[in-house]
Amino acid sequence: MRIVLTYGTFDLFHIGHVRLLQRARTFGDKLVVGVSSDKFNEEKGKKSIICYEHRAAIVAAMKDVDDVISEDSWNQKETDIKKLNADILVMGDDWEGKFDHFRDICEVKYVPRTHGISTSQLKEVLKPFSSKEISDLKDSFTTLENFIRQLNG
Template identity: 45%
Template sequence: MKTVLTFGTFDVLHVGHLRVLERAAALGERLVVGVSSDELNMQKKGRSPVFSQAERLQLVAALSCVDVVFLEESLDLKRDYLLRYGADILAMGDDWKGRFDEFSDICNVVYFERTPAVSTTAIIEKIRL
C-alpha cells in the first residue's frame, strides 16, 4: 500500500487545502496528514490559528480523502513522522519547493502548484473588511 504524507496548518479550511489533499490522495492508497499544533503555528506564522488544533484535526479527519491525521508538534521531527507513518511520498504545496528535498533519501518528494488567488491569509483579511 503506497502511503502519501503531507503537512499543513489547515486553518480556515478552504478549497485550496481540499485540492492539495485530493491531489495528494490520488498519488497513493493512504493519505496521512500532519496538522500543525497551535504552538507550532505560532512559531511558523507568528499568530494563533483561527481554529484550535483540536478543531483543525477534526475538520481534516472528516474529509473523505484523508485516512490518518496526527498532530505535528515540531518541524524538526518531519523525518521521524515520515518514517513512523511509512511514507512513500511526501506531497507539499509549491510554496515549499526545495525545502523538503532532504527527505528524498527516504521517500519521493512532490510539490503541487498552489490554487491561484486562494490563501488563508487572504481569506482572513477579506473577513476583517
C-alpha cells in the same frame, strides 16, 4: 500499499485545502495528514482562528484522508516519514525545494497551489470584523465540520 504524508495548518478550511488533499491522495493508497498544532503555529509566528482540535476534525472528515496526526515541530517530518514508512511526502509548490533533503528516505512531490485563495487572504478580509463576528464565524465552521461528516457518512 503506498503511504502519502502531507502537512499544513488548514486554518479557515477552503477549496485550496480540499484540492491539496485530493491531489496528495492520487499518489498513494493511504493519506496521512499532519495538522500543525496551535503551539507549533505560535512558534512559526502564526495565529490560527480555528483551534487545532477543530482543524484536525475537519481534515479527518475529508473522504480522501485516512489519518490525522499533530505536527508539533519542524524536525518532526523526518521522524514521521520513517515511523509511518511513508513512500511520498507531498507539499504545496510554495515549499518547492525546501524538503528535497528527504529524497533519500522517500519521494518528494510539490503540487500546485489553488490560485486566488489562501488562508492569508481570508484573514486579511476578516481584519475589519469584531470579536463577536469572528466568534460567529467559528460557529459556522463547526457547522461546516458537522455537515462534512454527514456527507462522508
